[in-house]
Amino acid sequence: MKAPTVPNTSFVDKEFGGVDQLLEYCKALPKIELHAHLNGSISPESLRQLAEKRLAGTVGEAEAATGALSVLEALEWKDTFDLKDFFPMFKHIYALTNNMAWLVFIVHGVIKDFEDDGVRYLELRSTPRDDASTGLTKELYVQTVLQAISTSPATKISTRLILTIDRRHSPEVAMQIVDLAIRFRDQGVVGVDLAGDPYAADFDCKHALLKAKAAGLKVTIHLGEIENREAESASMLEVRPDRLGHATFLSEQLRAHVYEERIAVEMCMTSNVLCRTVSSYEEHHIKEALELDHPSILCTDDKSIFASPLSCEYALAASTFSMTKQQLFDLSKKSIDAIFANSEEKTRLRGVWDTWAP
Numbered sequence: 001m002k003a004p005t006v007p008n009t010s011f012v013d014k015e016f017g018g019v020d021q022l023l024e025y026c027k028a029l030p031k032i033e034l035h036a037h038l039n040g041s042i043s044p045e046s047l048r049q050l051a052e053k054r055l056a057g058t059v060g061e062a063e064a065a066t067g068a069l070s071v072l073e074a075l076e077w078k079d080t081f082d083l084k085d086f087f088p089m090f091k092h093i094y095a096l097t098n099n100m101a102w103l104v105f106i107v108h109g110v111i112k113d114f115e116d117d118g119v120r121y122l123e124l125r126s127t128p129r130d131d132a133s134t135g136l137t138k139e140l141y142v143q144t145v146l147q148a149i150s151t152s153p154a155t156k157i158s159t160r161l162i163l164t165i166d167r168r169h170s171p172e173v174a175m176q177i178v179d180l181a182i183r184f185r186d187q188g189v190v191g192v193d194l195a196g197d198p199y200a201a202d203f204d205c206k207h208a209l210l211k212a213k214a215a216g217l218k219v220t221i222h223l224g225e226i227e228n229r230e231a232e233s234a235s236m237l238e239v240r241p242d243r244l245g246h247a248t249f250l251s252e253q254l255r256a257h258v259y260e261e262r263i264a265v266e267m268c269m270t271s272n273v274l275c276r277t278v279s280s281y282e283e284h285h286i287k288e289a290l291e292l293d294h295p296s297i298l299c300t301d302d303k304s305i306f307a308s309p310l311s312c313e314y315a316l317a318a319s320t321f322s323m324t325k326q327q328l329f330d331l332s333k334k335s336i337d338a339i340f341a342n343s344e345e346k347t348r349l350r351g352v353w354d355t356w357a358p
């Protein structure tokens with residue numbers, strides 16, 4: 001997959017001096033990333049490295065590596081996705097990230113990639129999972145990811161963890177994940193997310209999400225990622241989520257509710273365009289949200305799959321909506337309001353923005 005092309009426009013020339021300078025500005029700009037799925041954010045180089053190490057391993061491991069390499073090859077020529085083929089890909093990535101040592105390796109790599117791209121605060125999200133073949137349990141998964149976050153050598157970025165409930169889980173597993181989030185909240189877990197294949201059967205995770213909220217954890221929900229999910233979206237909004245992922249397909253009434261309640265939306269433009277849930281950058285619903293000054297956070301979703309680092313999402317927004325340097329700065333600074341970490345962290349981050357000079 002090639003990184004998206006940022007169109008040059010007369011505005012880009014005038015404001016930035018060209019696309020290269022725009023990209024440079026966006027990379028240097030301090031940024032907040034709030035919607036990044038861990039297993040979708042591993043760089044292709046790290047995945048290849050893992051696969052190659054495992055090719056030299058036992059027969060089972062070699063099979064896992066071959067599956068992942070075929071995904072990497074397929075990604076190289078892909079230029080769009082169908083959401084229906086998208087989710088099965090993770091099975092192959094999971095086969096490479098199913099033991100503690102590999103998990104630490106990928107978490108360190110992903111944090112470093114975000115840091116190098118100018119991200120100063122990151123909320124990674126990931127689905128706790130078991131793997132009988134390696135003795136991995138959901139609890140060990142969370143412990144290992146948290147340990148990797150705390151031992152990351154990256155010094156310019158701070159990272160928190162959101163635990164993801166997958167739409168394919170059962171209500172019992174959803175509850176287990178919330179219990180893990182509560183247990184590990186003092187060690188860097190700040191919230192819970194509902195994600196996964198939006199075509200998967202609807203299941204009742206409302207109790208689990210309400211329990212998370214009652215315990216003081218924050219909640220974000222992938223909402224309206226595909227069409228005709230109005231009943232589910234209305235029901236999910238009753239949980240009073242703190243943020244929403246995508247919020248692409250919403251009835252007028254629900255969108256008005258989101259605007260009225262000022263629920264921040266994690267906007268993943270390239271992901272939506274490549275998965276064809278939005279027809280073009282110009283048509284993206286962030287346009288209206290920006291016009292209304294609705295809290296909107298530019299995010300990558302799965303940066304290794306969509307090949308678009310966060311700096312590129314900022315550059316695409318600038319080029320598509322003719323945003324000035326100051327507007328990009330304000331957008332990234334305002335994202336601090338929507339983070340799940342506490343007020344001290346917000347104050348610290350505002351200080352970083354206030355002392356930044358382009």
Ligand SMILES: CNc1ncnc2c1ncn2[C@@H]1O[C@H](COP(=O)(O)O)[C@@H](O)[C@H]1O
Nearest residue numbers: 037038039040090125126127164195196197
């Ligand atoms: C296209 N946008 C998306 N919509 C919904 N869920 C998505 C997603 N992209 C990724 N995931 C969810 O994140 C998992 C991989 O990371 P973790 O194993 O959790 O680290 C995927 O299995 C899927 O459930």
